[in-house]
Amino acid sequence: xxxxxxxxxxxxxxxxxxxxxxxxxxxxxxxxxxxxxxxxxxxxxxxxxxxxxxxxxxxxxxxxxxxxxxxxxxxxxxxxxxxxxxxxxxxxxxxxxxxxxxxxxxxxxxxxxxxxxxxxxxxxxxxxxxxxxxxxxx
Amino acid sequence: xxxxxxxxxxxxxxxxxxxxxxxxxxxxxxxxxxxxxxxxxxxxxxxxxxxxxxxxxxxxxxxxxxxxxxxxxxxxxxxxxxxxxxxxxxxxxxxxxxxxxxxxxxxxxxxxxxxxxxxxxxxxxxxxxxxxxxxxxx
Amino acid sequence: xxxxxxxxxxxxxxxxxxxxxxxxxxxxxxxxxxxxxxxxxxxxxxxxxxxxxxxxxxxxxxxxxxxxxxxxxxxxxxxxxxxxxxxxxxxxxxxxxxxxxxxxxxxxxxxxxxxxxxxxxxxxxxxxxxxxxxxxxx
Amino acid sequence: xxxxxxxxxxxxxxxxxxxxxxxxxxxxxxxxxxxxxxxxxxxxxxxxxxxxxxxxxxxxxxxxxxxxxxxxxxxxxxxxxxxxxxxxxxxxxxxxxxxxxxxxxxxxxxxxxxxxxxxxxxxxxxxxxxxxxxxxxx
Numbered sequence: 001x002x003x004x005x006x007x008x009x010x011x012x013x014x015x016x017x018x019x020x021x022x023x024x025x026x027x028x029x030x031x032x033x034x035x036x037x038x039x040x041x042x043x044x045x046x047x048x049x050x051x052x053x054x055x056x057x058x059x060x061x062x063x064x065x066x067x068x069x070x071x072x073x074x075x076x077x078x079x080x081x082x083x084x085x086x087x088x089x090x091x092x093x094x095x096x097x098x099x100x101x102x103x104x105x106x107x108x109x110x111x112x113x114x115x116x117x118x119x120x121x122x123x124x125x126x127x128x129x130x131x132x133x134x135x136x137x138x
Numbered sequence: 139x140x141x142x143x144x145x146x147x148x149x150x151x152x153x154x155x156x157x158x159x160x161x162x163x164x165x166x167x168x169x170x171x172x173x174x175x176x177x178x179x180x181x182x183x184x185x186x187x188x189x190x191x192x193x194x195x196x197x198x199x200x201x202x203x204x205x206x207x208x209x210x211x212x213x214x215x216x217x218x219x220x221x222x223x224x225x226x227x228x229x230x231x232x233x234x235x236x237x238x239x240x241x242x243x244x245x246x247x248x249x250x251x252x253x254x255x256x257x258x259x260x261x262x263x264x265x266x267x268x269x270x271x272x273x274x275x276x
Numbered sequence: 277x278x279x280x281x282x283x284x285x286x287x288x289x290x291x292x293x294x295x296x297x298x299x300x301x302x303x304x305x306x307x308x309x310x311x312x313x314x315x316x317x318x319x320x321x322x323x324x325x326x327x328x329x330x331x332x333x334x335x336x337x338x339x340x341x342x343x344x345x346x347x348x349x350x351x352x353x354x355x356x357x358x359x360x361x362x363x364x365x366x367x368x369x370x371x372x373x374x375x376x377x378x379x380x381x382x383x384x385x386x387x388x389x390x391x392x393x394x395x396x397x398x399x400x401x402x403x404x405x406x407x408x409x410x411x412x413x414x
Numbered sequence: 415x416x417x418x419x420x421x422x423x424x425x426x427x428x429x430x431x432x433x434x435x436x437x438x439x440x441x442x443x444x445x446x447x448x449x450x451x452x453x454x455x456x457x458x459x460x461x462x463x464x465x466x467x468x469x470x471x472x473x474x475x476x477x478x479x480x481x482x483x484x485x486x487x488x489x490x491x492x493x494x495x496x497x498x499x500x501x502x503x504x505x506x507x508x509x510x511x512x513x514x515x516x517x518x519x520x521x522x523x524x525x526x527x528x529x530x531x532x533x534x535x536x537x538x539x540x541x542x543x544x545x546x547x548x549x550x551x552x
Contacts, residue, residue, distance in 0.1 A: 001523055001552055002424030006453070010416030011325060039420070040454030042330060046322035049287060050142050054179055054207040054318060055233055078225040093228050101226035109415055124226050138415055139385050139414055140286035144315070148278030177282070178316030247277055276277055326418050330455055330483040331509055354501040369504050377502035400502050 008039035009107055009115030017107070017134045018045045021119055024133035025049065025126075032121030032130060033060035036107075039114050041065045049121070056120035062097045063104030063127075064118030071113045075102030075128055103127030105135060146177035147245055147253030155245070155272045156183045159257055162271035163187065163264075170259030170268060171198040174245075177252050179203045187259070194258035200235045201242030201265075202256030209251045213240030213266055241265030243273060284315035285383055285391030293383070293410045294321045297395055300409035301325065301402075308397030308406060309336040312383075315390050317341045325397070332396035338373045339380030339403075340394030347389045351378030351404055379403030381411060422453035423521055423529030431521070431548045432459040435533055438547035439463065439540075446535030446544060447474035450521075453528050455479045463535070470534035476511045477518030477541075478532030485527045489516030489542055517541030519549060 014036035021034040031051035036044050043061060063074050072080075077100035081089040093100055102124045107115040117134055119127045152174040159172040169189035174182050181199060201212050210218075215238035219227040231238055240262045245253040255272055257265040290312035297310040307327040312320050319337060339350050348356075353376035357365040369376055378400045383391040393410055395403045428450040435448040445465035450458045457475060477488050486494075491514035495503040507514055516538045521529040531548055533541045 001427045001521075001528075003427075003523055003528060004422045004424050004452075006420045006422050008326070008418045008420050010418050011323065013415045013417075015323075038326065038418075040456070042324065042454070043322060043333060044324055044326070046319060047287065047291075048318065048320055050144075050284070050314065050320070054203070055236055057319060059233065078223045081225070090228070093225070094232055099229055101223060101229045109417055114415075114417060124222055139289045139390075141289075141385055141390055142284045142286050142314075144282045144284050146280045146282050148280050151277045151279075176280075178318070180316070245277075247279055252277075252279055326420075330479070331512055335509065354499045357501070366504070369501070370508060375505055377499060377505045400498055 006039055007109055007112050007114045009036070009044065011044050014044035014115070016137070017117055018047050020137055021117065021130050021134035022047060022049060024130045025122065028122065028126060030122040030126055032119050032127070033057050034130070034134070035060040035064045035118045037061070037064040037068055037116050037118070039068060041068050044115070052121040059099065059120035060103075060118040062118065063099045063120060064116040065097050066099045067104035067106045067118065068113060068116035071106050073102070073106065074099050074104035075124070077101075103131060105131040107135065107138075144177055145247055145250050145252045147174070147182060149182055152182035152253070154275070155255055156185050158275055159255065159268050159272035160185060160187060162268045163260065166260065166264060168260040168264055170257050170265070171195050172268070172272070173198040173202040173256045175199075175202040175206055175254050175256070177206060179206050182253070190259040197237065197258035198241070198256040200256065201237045201258060202254040203235050204237045205242035205244045205254035205256065206251060209244050211240070211244065212237050212242035241269060243269045245273065282315055283385055283388050283390045285312070285320060287320050290320035290391065292413070293393055294323050296413055297393065297406050297410035298323060298325060300406045301398065304398065304402060306398040306402055308395050308403070309333050310406075310410070311336040311340045311394045313337070313340040313344055313392050313394070315344060317344050320391070328397040335375065335396035336379075336394040338394065339375045339396060340392040341373050342375045343380035343382045343394060344389060344392035347382050349378070349382065350375050350380035351400070353377075379407060381407040383411065420453055421523055421526050421528045423450070423458060425458055428458035428529070430551070431531055432461050434551055435531065435544045435548035436461060436463065438544045439536065442536065442540060444536040444540055446533050446541070447471050448544070448548070449474040449478040449532045451475075451478040451482055451530050451532070453482060455482050458529070466535040473513065473534035474517070474532040476532065477513045477534060478530040479511050480513045481518035481520045481530035481532065482527060485520050487516070487520065488513050488518035517545060519545045521549065
């Protein structure tokens, strides 16, 4: 049988990433939701600071899901889709669980994507910055 | 145990707000749906004037839900999203239960959001005006 | 304006509860999902041990949601619904996000429900035991 | 970073399994759908013989998804749930993408589940037999 060995983020690292994201958001005075998903897109850790928008729950999860699905920061879709037809741009944007704005980053280990982080609750730039702060310590 | 004490609108005030909204709409000769939600976005009072569009039921509920989720009048999203990328603008606009046009207002008490009102059935300007008329008496 | 002051679980306690649940499951050699929701049923913390069934993600969240919604351990519905008609039993069981088997417990503070815990991944008895182990330290 | 190495079925083996399932079904004169999913429950190969029921598309996918989610043949749920409360039995039976009748088998490699096969289109006994025929060659 041919078997693929797939590297996937563990729970302990996921917890650290989520906590670093919350610390960065707290410092900025913003309430966020943060989701850390494994290589398959399933949530390992999700945390929500009381006061974060309710919509941010699913947006954070979907940003992480999209980031690990394509292995691309969600903020990159803006430029990438600008090169395509309007049909492609709108068509992709309306697919279920696809998020094409900033706040989702793939998590890499030795060049391979092993999971992703998704954050929602601040401005687009803040959500991206909190993701980067979380991953900075890796 | 760490406990958050969350201020949330009571039923009696919700009823007064809904009735003031209906009175304003009746005076303008418009049939509307009005939803008053608590701090968690759950409906406290919903009223529909016979003749109001069927679509307005969910629109009113979603306007109130969006207003309390972000603590922002739904009419403000037009300008706020104009500053963001097309991806953010369209991405947010298509999130479930997110409404980015006028007719939803957060309800504040001593500076905190405690609930929201959502109205649908008139023009966008009318829905906003009925919301404001309802809140004017607070 | 009449305002309700609602006591709701904070993030720090939610994290401790989730970690105690995971510790109990690890000791039993079972992979689980655990969800801690606030008084409004929104997730504060969700954690999944790699290897836990995928179905358990939503089951854990729905158990916690049901437990805080009614203020009743989800395991109590078995007996409670046995007293009702078959129509009620089946009707309730098929409502969205309603879970009527064990593994969801309301979290109380000074007699009031302030949130809930939901666990899925073990047998029904194990899920209940892990919930109780998590709450035992309160 | 803590990383889990997850063994997951490759495409070449998935193709062989699907083709063996189709051969077994053709020999029996039955039109089926067969789905082979990886360790994460995502489809690697799906094939449908023209004439297979339309409902079988999702049933085959969900059988495979359920089998890999729990690591249990879907036919085993009948007996397992008979030991539980009516609430657990019915509650689980109605969860999204959960299938508790025969026709889904986990695929194991060196004792670990690496994927699953789901078949729908024949009788329950036939679907199980086609799954077993597909896995027999491993």
